[in-house]
Amino acid sequence: MENTPETGWRSRGDNSLPEVFRSVPVPQEGSFWRKMLAYAGPGFLVSVGYMDPGNWATDLAGGARYGYTLLSVILISNLIAILLQHLCVKLGVVTGRDLAQACRDHYPRPVVWFLWVLCEAAIAACDLAEVVGSAIGLQLLFGIPLVWGCVITTLDVMIVLLLQNRGFRYVEALVITLILTIGGCFAAEMIFAKPDLAGIASGFVPSAEIFKNREMLFVAIGILGATVMPHNLYLHSSIVQTRNFARDDAGKSEAIKFATIDSTFALMFALFINGGILIVAAAAFHTSGHKEVAEIQEAYELLSPVLGVGAASTLFAVALLASGQNSTLTGTLAGQIVMEGFLSIRLKPWLRRMITRLIAVVPAVCIIGYYGEGKTTDLLISSQVILSMQLSFAVIPLLCFTGEKSKMGRFANPLWIKLLAWASAIVIIVLNLKYLFDQFAPQSWINALGI
Template sequence: MNSEVELEPTSGIKKNSWLRSSSSISLEEVNNTVKIPQNAGFWRKFFAFAGPGALVAVGYVDPGNWATSIAGGSRFGYTLLSVVLISSLVAMLLQTLAAKLGIVTGKDLAQATRDATGPKTAVFLWILTELAIIATDLAEVIGSAIALNLLFGIPLLWGILITTFDVLLLLLLQKKGFRIIESIVIVLMATIFVIFGFEMIAARPDVAALFGGYIPKLEVVTNSSMLFVALGILGATVMPHNLYLHSSIIQSRQYKRTLEGKKEAVKFARLDSVASLTVAFLINSAILILGAAAFYGSGLQVTEIEAAYQLLSPTVGVGIASTLFAVALLASGQNSTITGTLAGQIVMEGFVRLRISPVLRRVITRLLAVVPAFIVTWLYGSSGTGNLLLWSQVVLSLQLPFAIIPLVRFTSDKGKMGSFANSRATKWLAWTATGVIVALNLFLIGYLFLTGEQLG
């Protein structure tokens, strides 16, 4: 089949082979399946388009984020709230670009990258992305196992083994339709939001210091220990696999593939992304604020989720606080497993054009995460899982540039995006954010491998 697709003349995009052909549909089983009401009001259309943003936001509040945020709050007070804020704003910008790429070109980021670089480079980038997904899955495995241990007393090793079977939950949800998956994710996100909102208020934070924490401070960069945790927060907030995910699942909507239809889709995708990621930002802030209010003021440096659970109720003075914390942790772990699987399928099909059974795909990814988690837990116990959680987020941070740079390049290219190409202001913001992320990661790599020291 000819790979060239003729788009509407008014789209401003010339006919070329870069545009998607009908034989390479991203996430084909859900592509163009969610109906959008025509001639409807703003809110009906917004709720029809809403959903992909929630699936993306899930990755920003996964268990790995908890470890870094609690550590940041307990060790440095409210100082790293500025990192949460900046990371969230960067995430909103990048996720909007990812959605726009999918809507305008009909390609997800993995497909677009392969077509622009060639198969050899694509395989290399696929391996890096798979490592990031494994790091994400690792956080979900450990987080869910810890939650099971805290709630039901199940040993961590058994909890890790139990989490390997959550693939059955995902397969059940997939059979019910994509909209059902989105609805369940939204309910779980709302649960986490309410729990942490309650616990943050119960911790009685210093309001003045809290708002002061959102003001960036130079010590975040100059203090190596603080920088390590800040990079962990960055890696847990701006998730590389979410960029691939968003560029694909946004195409699940049945918007008109015309200039006007795409303009409308881009507008509602932007609103959906900002709304969902604002909720994620509030949750991330609440977690760090809880760590600061409950532990930093008491002189406690808590770097492990189990320690936070044990100390939370007596420190806050609310008996149910620890139990609610564990419930939210379990909800977070189960929520994130859905998006991790979808992202894994997208990058595998997009980069190497390998289509395998979702069951096999999930089993492979989960086993790659379970094995290191099991070994570390067996050898080092709960302290080892805490360090593994922190390092999994650093791995995500290191992979970020390989996803962000192609995304910004593609969405800034008028030859690929036509009239939808990034404005000058958007390009400046996107490249500035990219430059900062790359610089911080180069610093981290240099510090770790040239000095041989461990940060934190």
């Protein structure tokens, strides 16, 4: 019999992602590295959301305008992400629920429907950024018009279905391959750019200048808002349950340990990618006087001439396309988890993923078709604003659930983690609210308040 805390839950739900639930065997005996290999994978799927095309515009703008200064913001954002994903691991491993199922079991039905609508909007917004990013990559590499590039991205739904039917490890293998492709491209870009190593080191140290310079603070808030993705919290709490670990306390402790190592390592790789984008922008554009570069297409056009390396722009576009495709793979999984978890509605996987894809593709095609291709950056920024608005509605339930002994038993968050997690949540919420206020409040209000 499973030793799972039950007293704090109203009901037990169905298994999360039932087609792959406990499908990956975990050795009960063996070396550390053998077990680590068994648990490796979900963290990389989660890390994809931290390096998706929605992050590129903010990282590019931060590096081009302010050099290496905002590397500290990327580092802090990444540390917050590591903590939140650890809590997702704990929730999924200990309770056998993903975050959406936990919300359904705990909250009254009107609240559940409200949270579901918000989460679907966030997933659609994130998917929109991924579709547009992939389409831009296809345009830069092959000259395909953006509208047709958006349509082509619907085909990756079939890739997810094919791989998941063969086993969840195939999905993980494809995602890791694409991540390594992105990492390889930016490692080469940094070699070409020859950045200032002393500047990079100082950039990872938080600077008071960020708070004194209002425009720099605005970009910093954008980086933070674009880094922590709400759908990743639902995704991670589900896919950790693909491992068939022992369901006693010892097995859960081991699963939490190895899954946390997996996600921490993967998120440090995401830190390398996001830092790499900013470092390349700083070395290539800030130092050469191109400080206003913020659009992906403009960065692509300038990279090779500025660096004097013909392959630089091509590698940039390849990395963008890989990033967009990777994000769509995990985004479709998150969409399935959210619908099944909140509403207990099970559609055929191909239908659920096609609905998710169309929600993103149709607005992108309509806006690009009507306004033209110059609106792609506005689309990316708008998607990040929507994500920022939804984030607190995912973070707060996660902290509440993992902090309660009635739900987590002896695995409930200790006091120091509670304090650290709530402090991180407050920082995220306050900065995202300021980001939204600065986006939409009349300038007269901002001037009157002096902020």
